[in-house]
Amino acid sequence: MIELAVALSDRTYPVLVGSGARHRLLEVLPVGARRAAIVTQSSIGWTVDPGVPSQVFPIGDGEETKHLGTVEDLCRDLAQWGLTRADVIVAVGGGVVTDVAGFVAAVYHRGVPVVHVPTTLLGQVDAAIGGKTGVNLPEGKNLVGAYWQPSAVLCDTETLGTLPPREHRSGRGEMAKYAFLGVDDLPDLPLDEAVAACVRCKADIVASDEREGGRRAILNYGHTLAHAIETEGDYGLRHGEAVAVGLIYAAEVAHRLGRIDAERVAEHRSVVAGYDLPMNLPPDLEPGRLVDLFARDKKAIAGVTFVLDGPRGVEPVAVPDRSLLLGAMEAIRRA
Numbered sequence: 001m002i003e004l005a006v007a008l009s010d011r012t013y014p015v016l017v018g019s020g021a022r023h024r025l026l027e028v029l030p031v032g033a034r035r036a037a038i039v040t041q042s043s044i045g046w047t048v049d050p051g052v053p054s055q056v057f058p059i060g061d062g063e064e065t066k067h068l069g070t071v072e073d074l075c076r077d078l079a080q081w082g083l084t085r086a087d088v089i090v091a092v093g094g095g096v097v098t099d100v101a102g103f104v105a106a107v108y109h110r111g112v113p114v115v116h117v118p119t120t121l122l123g124q125v126d127a128a129i130g131g132k133t134g135v136n137l138p139e140g141k142n143l144v145g146a147y148w149q150p151s152a153v154l155c156d157t158e159t160l161g162t163l164p165p166r167e168h169r170s171g172r173g174e175m176a177k178y179a180f181l182g183v184d185d186l187p188d189l190p191l192d193e194a195v196a197a198c199v200r201c202k203a204d205i206v207a208s209d210e211r212e213g214g215r216r217a218i219l220n221y222g223h224t225l226a227h228a229i230e231t232e233g234d235y236g237l238r239h240g241e242a243v244a245v246g247l248i249y250a251a252e253v254a255h256r257l258g259r260i261d262a263e264r265v266a267e268h269r270s271v272v273a274g275y276d277l278p279m280n281l282p283p284d285l286e287p288g289r290l291v292d293l294f295a296r297d298k299k300a301i302a303g304v305t306f307v308l309d310g311p312r313g314v315e316p317v318a319v320p321d322r323s324l325l326l327g328a329m330e331a332i333r334r335a
Contacts, residue, residue: 002196006129006149006203008210014152015129015203017196021156022117025090026051028152030113033088037078039101040092041065046119046159048092055081059100063230063239066096066135068144074104088113088151094120094167095127095239099142102133106148116153120163121171122240124155125178125198130206130219140296141227147211155199157192166238172275173240174198176247177221179271180314181205187274218314221307222246228293235282244277245332250308252328253319259310268309280332287329291322 001018016024025048029036036050043061057077059070083089089112091101098116105114118128134145160168178198179186186194202219209216226242229235237245251268254260272279281287294304304325308317319325 002192004196004199004203006153007207008149011149013150015155015199016153017124017155017157017199018192019156019158021154022046022048022092022159023156025049025115025117025154028115028154030088030151032086033113034084034086036088036090037081037083038090038092039074039097039104041097044093044097044119045162046092046117046156048090048117050088050090054090057081059097063096063136066100067137068135070100071104071107071135074100075108078104078108083108083112085109085112088115090115090117091128092117092119094118094123098123098128099133099145100135102131102148102150103135103145106133106146111148113151114148116150118153118155119159121160121168121195122174123171124157124160124195125171126174126202126219128153128155129199129202130216131210132212140231140293143296149210153199155195157195160191169276170238170240173222173238173242173244173277176244176271176275176277177219178202180221180247180268180309181218182313217316218307221309221314222250224294224306225249225290228290229282229285231293231296232285232289235285237278237282241278244272244275245279245281247272248279249328249332250306252331253306253325254308254310254317256324256328257308257317257319259308259317264309281329283333287326287333290329291325294325 004015005012036054038056041061089105091098105112116128118124131147131149134142137143183197183201222243225246229242251265255265306319
């Protein structure tokens with residue numbers, strides 16, 4: 001078992017990575033936790049034993065369940081059960097579950113403890129770590145949310161063995177991102193070590209900037225285009241696959257701004273291809289519409305902002321040139 005920690009200014013919480021990590025749930029529950037509300041989905045197929053009285057609260061399957069209606073329904077179910085601050089929410093599932101359950105934990109009674117047990121690769125390397133929670137609006141991804149750090153995260157890599165191929169592939173899209181955030185030789189690492197390396201990288205970034213006032217924004221690398229694609233509709237891409245396309249697009253934008261050379265763009269393509277991920281836009285997407293959606297991204301404080309590679313590494317950059325953004329999009333429309 002690999003034991004890591006997210007060290008914040010006021011506290012530190014553990015992240016355990018390895019086969020069977022979910023069986024250590026009781027030891028990471030908040031001291032004195034009275035009961036556990038287990039939030040999950042019917043399709044997950046994994047259970048946990050919190051070692052205290054508990055009840056399961058299922059939410060709907062799929063990204064389409066990640067909305068404010070689900071939050072209200074779950075809060076009402078918890079209220080009818082009598083959940084208090086002396087209890088704990090345990091989120092068992094992928095990024096949708098940890099995002100929704102984490103947000104509910106942040107707002108129910110103005111904050112109750114939550115422990116995440118992510119069961120997907122994407123959840124383990126990214127979504128469950130760092131305390132960002134939220135749900136979608138029709139106008140955009142993750143536009144309603146809160147920062148609410150978990151009490152602990154248990155990344156049980158045993159659960160990854162039963163993932164459908166597309167779900168595993170989606171997680172590799174987030175892993176590809178970490179290759180450009182300082183994690184070396186990621187494809188060559190054994191699974192437990194690869195997950196831990198991504199967690200370690202994210203934990204370091206979160207510890208330095210918990211509420212995305214600066215450095216933490218680099219964790220959105222590849223996400224500006226990905227979120228625009230997901231907002232526009234269902235084009236057959238899972239989240240990590242859309243991030244992979246977004247990584248290639250961000251490299252093309254950076255190249256046109258003179259921040260990186262053609263060799264570095266080729267390196268992005270090589271990393272993404274090495275994970276067997278898509279690199280081109282779905283053919284039916286309209287580039288102008290996607291550029292319009294960039295302004296709704298959470299980083300867009302003063303116009304369109306991208307996270308881009310460059311001589312100082314990956315960083316947020318304002319990109320006001322619409323024609324440049326459209327030109328870079330043409331580069332990822334070609335097969």
